[in-house]
Amino acid sequence: MRNEVAGLGAVARRTAPRIRRQGPGSPRLSVGFILARKFTLCAFANFVDVLRLAADEGDRSRPIMCDWTVLSDTMEAVPSSCGITVQPNERLGDPARFDYIVVVGGLIDEMASLGAAYNRYLQQAAAAGVPLIGICTGAFLLHRAGLLDGYRCCVSWFHPVDFLEQFEGLDPVSDQIFVVDRDRLTCSGGASSAHLAAYLVEKHVGRSEASKSLHIMIIDDALRPENPQPGIPLDLRTQDPMVRRALLIMQHTLDAPLSVTEIARRMGHSKRQIERHFRASLGTSPQAASLGIRLTMACRLLESTDKSVAQIAVECGFCDSSHLNRMFRKRFGTTPQNMRRSLAGLPEGRPRPQSALSLPDYA
Known part of the structure; x- marks a missing residue:
């Protein structure tokens, strides 16, 4: 299984960046979310709100320029680490319909793995050239799925020891707010999720839309990946x-x-x-x-x-x-x-x- 996963990762790295086909009126940025059990609500909410605020020219939260979907294998509500649950929007389907698939992690002790169906879905996405994003401890889950081999990844300054204990041979980056390494993007969670989302909005929609989102969220300016994490x-x-x-x-x-x-x-x-x-x-x-x-x-x-x-x-x-x-x-x-x-x-x-x-x- 491990060799098969590694092969898929190698194919994904050799593949040219994929461009999603957009029809008339299609959003410029489409994101699918996979929420781990006991995921971090703050990290998820910050990311989604940047998309939401950038998606509409007015202030009505319509998914015009961006859209976002919470995906599920079972359609059961997913509990966050604070106890609030989120109801998925739809079942796993074709990952190629999204520009990015985002895995939102949470409490390490509560996360064994996402499960076989989610891992297959993420491996399918990687093979199709869909960039994968790990938020908070989502990097742990991507690696468990065999999808971070050979990539630099960002983890919170609070987690490098845990990461190294579980994943021998990796060198996680814990002194940047997020890391972009080819078709893998990872961030440490919290406010850095908003900055990573703004990075994507600026890339696909525009700088003014990214700035607008952050300013409405009372975040002064977008930070670049190399900015240090607060520790x-x-x-x-x-x-x-x-x-x-x-x-x-x-x-x-x-x-x-x-x-x-x-x-x-x-x-x-x-x-x-x-x-x-x-x-x-x-x-x-x-x-x-x-x-x-x-x-x-x-x-x-x-x-x-x-x-x-x-x-x-x-x-x-x-x-x-x-x-x-x-x-x-x-x-x-x-x-x-x-x-x-x-x-x-x-x-x-x-x-x-x-x-x-x-x-x-x-x-």
Whole structure:
């Protein structure tokens, strides 16, 4: 079965981009949705609303320039992760009638696979050259169907470890809001679903329609695929996309910090470019920012968990507890144990210790 699926994927990659035949008055963009059990309602709704708002010249939500259909094998209502159900519009049919087939994922623990009928449908779509989209954990489901082999895919910064544990050999992208790799498009869910939908609307319908949709949804402007995902809250504030993306890579690799050279390689820039942008944007070096992120996370773990100092040291990318102790003394003038006692005993209203990210450069 796996070889058969891989063969279908290879055929799809060799096939020239398919152009759906449109009759007079046909929508310029037609999208079919497959909803996984316990799918993420927000990710689905954001995507659909961009299509809905772009589809009509007025404000009546008529599917004139875009149309969208929820597909099903059984026509049973599909429960979302928040408990609200969605009733499909029609049964699986010919995937070639759509410009894109979108798989909306959700809770990882609730998703084994879509099922044989859906997998066959997606494989048929791939063989026919219909681009496939994975939203939220939809990338997991596409890979389970054998349809992401050899493709880059986007997953939430919160999920790369889960993804790698289940799918050996893949290198998911978790520092961009969405990824377009030939006829596979993937995004991390949430607001990024709106930006991916706007990307498609701009491509098939027009830029003004895409902007109109986002503005009505009170989203300022469309973000490009390479924009970084918002991740673990940072005390560092910058609007420089290169620096933000580098900071997110640092967050995602806390337990095994990367060199600046390796970060630059992943981003497609030079080490000197990265260092120059950090100095201009934050007044510090990438090495110091990385250390600050790791120390800040160590502080959070000291406060919010009962993990040992040795465990926290390993999780935050320090060689051992002695290494973490040295960095703590250098940065805070105290030890992790004393910091934990101080954080636990702070009376209400007393200010917290200054963030590791906002202190001078000690790297």
